[in-house]
Amino acid sequence: MARTLGPYVSSPHGKRLMGKEPLVFHCNYYNYFLQKTLLLDDELAMHEVIADAAASSAFATLSNAARGLELGTPDARRKLAEYTFSELGFGTIDLSRVTPSGGVAHVPVSHYGRCLRAASGAEFARPQSYFDAGFAAAAASVIHGVPLESLEGRIEACQSMGAPEGRIAVGPRKRRDAYFVSCGQGGQWAGTPVGPNKDTHVDESAILAALGTLDFSGNEEGLVPRFGVMLTNHFANFYNRISFEFVHRMKSTGLMEAAEDLLVEAGFRCAFHTFGGIMSSAEWDAVIKPQCKTKEDWVHGMVATVNALGWGVWRVHELSAERLVVRAYDDYESSGWLGTYGKAERPVSYLMAGGVAGIMNLIHVGDISRKPTLDLGFYEKVFESDARFFPRQVKSMAMGDDYSEVVAER
Amino acid sequence: MNGGFEARPDERCQRGLAVSYFVARGYDEERLRAALQAAWNHSLIEASETWGKRTVRRLVRQFRFEVRLGVRDGEISFLHRALASPEQRAAQSGVFESCLRTAIAAKEERT
Numbered sequence: 001m002a003r004t005l006g007p008y009v010s011s012p013h014g015k016r017l018m019g020k021e022p023l024v025f026h027c028n029y030y031n032y033f034l035q036k037t038l039l040l041d042d043e044l045a046m047h048e049v050i051a052d053a054a055a056s057s058a059f060a061t062l063s064n065a066a067r068g069l070e071l072g073t074p075d076a077r078r079k080l081a082e083y084t085f086s087e088l089g090f091g092t093i094d095l096s097r098v099t100p101s102g103g104v105a106h107v108p109v110s111h112y113g114r115c116l117r118a119a120s121g122a123e124f125a126r127p128q129s130y131f132d133a134g135f136a137a138a139a140a141s142v143i144h145g146v147p148l149e150s151l152e153g154r155i156e157a158c159q160s161m162g163a164p165e166g167r168i169a170v171g172p173r174k175r176r177d178a179y180f181v182s183c184g185q186g187g188q189w190a191g192t193p194v195g196p197n198k199d200t201h202v203d204e205s206a207i208l209a210a211l212g213t214l215d216f217s218g219n220e221e222g223l224v225p226r227f228g229v230m231l232t233n234h235f236a237n238f239y240n241r242i243s244f245e246f247v248h249r250m251k252s253t254g255l256m257e258a259a260e261d262l263l264v265e266a267g268f269r270c271a272f273h274t275f276g277g278i279m280s281s282a283e284w285d286a287v288i289k290p291q292c293k294t295k296e297d298w299v300h301g302m303v304a305t306v307n308a309l310g311w312g313v314w315r316v317h318e319l320s321a322e323r324l325v326v327r328a329y330d331d332y333e334s335s336g337w338l339g340t341y342g343k344a345e346r347p348v349s350y351l352m353a354g355g356v357a358g359i360m361n362l363i364h365v366g367d368i369s370r371k372p373t374l375d376l377g378f379y380e381k382v383f384e385s386d387a388r389f390f391p392r393q394v395k396s397m398a399m400g401d402d403y404s405e406v407v408a409e410r
Numbered sequence: 411m412n413g414g415f416e417a418r419p420d421e422r423c424q425r426g427l428a429v430s431y432f433v434a435r436g437y438d439e440e441r442l443r444a445a446l447q448a449a450w451n452h453s454l455i456e457a458s459e460t461w462g463k464r465t466v467r468r469l470v471r472q473f474r475f476e477v478r479l480g481v482r483d484g485e486i487s488f489l490h491r492a493l494a495s496p497e498q499r500a501a502q503s504g505v506f507e508s509c510l511r512t513a514i515a516a517k518e519e520r521t
Contacts, residue, residue, distance in 0.1 A: 109492050118426065213460055220472045221492050225428065228420060282481035286461035373421070 003083035003217075004076070006065025011185060013193060013330035014313045019061035019068070020184050022236040023088070024310040024332055025216070027229035028111065029273030032119035034266045035112075035128060038242055044249045046242070047130050051153060052179050053242050054134025057235035058084075060182040062142040074143045081139035086222030089232040090135065091166075093222075098136065098170050100144040104156065105136040107166030109221045113159030115230040119273075127158035129166050131238070136168040148179055182237045186339025189402055193329040197300060197316040202291045204304035210287045211308045227284070228277040236310070240336030243350060260350060264391065267354015268361075268383050275302055275355070276362055276374045298363045299324060306355070314352075321364060322410060324389070326356045327403045334397035334404050347393035349404045357391035357408040358383075365389070413507065414514040429503070431486040433514060439479055442486075442513035443467065446477065449505050475502050486510070 006019040015022050038046040062081055071077045078095050085093045091109040098105050107113065112129045133153030141148040152173040157163035196204040216233060218224050224231040243263055250259030278284055279302060288301040296319055303314045303326065311332050318325035328334075333349045347353075362368040366382035382388065387410060395405035414435065420428035446469055447454055454469040454477075467479040474494050478487040488506060490499045 114492055210460075210462055215457075215459065219470075219476070219491075223492060225476075225489055228428070282485065282487070283461055285482060286464040286466075290462060375421070 003087055004069065004071075004080050005083055005087055006061065006068060006080075013189070014307050014310060015185065015330065015332075016310045017185065018084070018088075019063070019065035021057060021061040021064070021182060022185055022310065022332060022335070023233050024236045024239065025231050025308075026234050026239070026270065027227075027231050027274045027277065028115035029119045029229060029277075030266065030270035031112065031232065031234075032116040033269040034239070034242070034263075035116070035130075036120075037262045037266050038246050039126075040262075044246070046246060046249070048175065049245045049249075050130040050242050051134040051137075053238045053245075054131040054235075055138040055148060055153070056134075056179045056182050056241065057238040058135045058138035059141060059148050059179075060184065060237075061235065062138060066142055074145075077143045078139070081135075081143060085135060085139075086218045086220075088234065089218045089222065089224040089230070090131065091218075091222040093132070093136065093139075095136065095139050095143065098140045098143070100140075100146055102140070102151070102169070102171040105132075105139070105153070105168040105170060107132050107159075107168065109223065110159050110166045111223065111230060111232055113163075113166045115223070117160055118230070123162055124158075124160040126161070127155045128160035129155055129158045129168070132166055133168050136170050137173075140170045149173065180241055180340070182235075182241075183336060183339030184237075186237070186240075186335035187330075187337070187397070188335060189330050189397060191329075191402060193313045193403075194315055194327075196304070197319075199296075199319075200300040200316075201293050201297050202288070202300040202304055204300075204307065207288055207291070207301065207304040208308055211305065214283070227274070227281040229274060233310075236332040237336055237340075239351070240333060240340070243333070244337065244340070244348065260346075263350035264354045267351040268358050269354075269379075270351060271355045271358020271362065272379050272383065273374060275358055276366075276368060278302070278305055279362065279368045280371050280374065295321070295363055295369075298369065299359055302359050302363075311352070317405070324356060324360050324408045325405065326352075326408075327395075327405045328352055329397075329403045331397065331404045337398040343400055344396060344398035346399070347396035347404065348398045349393055349396060349406065352404060353391035353393050353406050356406040357389040360389040360408045361385075413511045414518075415507070415510055417507070427490045427492065429488045429490075431488060431507075431510060433484045433486070433510070435514070436484055436517050437510065437513040438516040438520070439467070439513070441516040442479065442509055443469065445509035445512050446506070449509055471502075474498060475506075477506065 009017045094106040097103045137151045137153040153168045156167040247259045312330040337348045389408040395401040416432045469477045476489045
């Protein structure tokens with residue numbers, strides 16, 4: 001299917017950009033658990049942050065892409081916005097009834113509306129499509145040349161609550177706080193990462209080449225069913241903004257460390273479902289498993305696969321049955337922090353921390369090679385076991401180190 | 411096993427959308443491809459992907475379903491599209507399974 005899109009641009013250290021914005025793959029389970037975590041306390045008003053982060057990231061992507069493609073008409077920019085929404089796995093959106101003064105965007109298929117329901121196993125008591133609301137506002141701004149600050153999207157109907165289609169009303173912005181400005185690639189380390197660990201049968205370059213031939217673009221419904229999950233090729237700065245702002249708001253209530261723990265827990269869920277899904281998938285069996293002769297090879301294979309997700313460059317620095325040390329060059333969380341806030345006082349690679357420990361839990365505690373059913377009972381058995389691995393962030397690019405380092409130990 | 415295959419719905423992230431079919435004794439892939447095309451008036455979009463040493467054939471009826479042949483030995487992936495109604499999902503599953511039975515029989519006749 002031919003879509004008018006900003007081109008994908010490869011950037012050093014495993015990054016892939018569209019409209020100068022870094023993209024990262026995440027699945028419906030991570031999107032569900034992260035959003036569930038953020039929305040735990042209504043007083044934090046994180047639903048507003050989620051919508052605003054979506055608007056800011058989408059605005060940066062679409063406006064840069066429209067400029068680069070020299071799209072001179074509202075109709076051409078509308079198609080760009082609709083195609084981009086579908087290409088990246090967010091679903092399908094019809095912006096034809098959104099005028100310069102507002103209107104309603106229709107969302108026949110929404111990743112946040114439909115696919116989070118699959119992850120939760122039930123309908124929701126509140127809408128989940130805050131991302132769609134932000135995207136629609138950004139799209140209206142880019143299509144009609146209206147300042148983003150003057151617009152906002154409001155959820156009128158959401159598939160997560162059983163509506164047949166999502167509806168987003170785009171209209172004048174009532175809140176007075178400004179949208180954040182996306183930092184694009186953010187901080188980048190100028191050096192060259194070390195090569196992949198050689199103490200394995202796994203050939204990372206062959207894995208990346210093989211994965212590079214797979215089609216990860218949204219299908220005609222704008223969804224990406226891969227590895228047994230629903231993927232999104234999402235805006236890294238969206239995740240960064242909502243995660244860091246959550247920590248900031250929790251800090252003001254004296255619960256910063258609890259917030260950090262919750263984000264690491266979301267990383268565990270990501271590892272469990274995304275990595276677990278990948279390591280149970282037919283794609284894994286065909287491309288990566290043939291190279292894996294030992295449990296250590298499974299770790300190396302999973303880390304090689306992570307390097308196809310746009311999260312930065314992960315390197316296995318040390319590995320045994322009791323300990324995994326991963327160094328990440330330009331991990332997207334640190335890059336985003338540096339680009340937005342400058343040097344950090346604490347490590348900020350929450351997703352990475354959860355992911356590194358999650359790999360060890362899946363392989364050494366849960367024996368993922370036996371293809372267990374990845375349900376809640378298995379999650380509790382593995383990630384709440386006495387034998388589970390815990391992560392420690394011992395170095396942080398956001399704090400000025402050359403790389404971020406996570407140690408996972410029992 | 412029913413008709414030479416076993417159907418296992420995905421209970422995870424693609425809950426309700428994905429079904430894996432297992433055919434222990436194999437099937438004639440070309441016969442299945444042709445039968446599916448014939449059943450839908452040759453309207454299925456076809457593509458193939460290389461997964462390591464494996465070639466996976468994808469047949470798509472837009473907004474209705476996607477079939478992935480050859481994902482593992484004797485395994486076929488059937489993915490309903492989100493917009494396919496429950497009635498359409500039931501109907502297209504029935505047609506697919508009928509085509510699969512034909513392809514299994516063709517393989518058994520050859521061997």
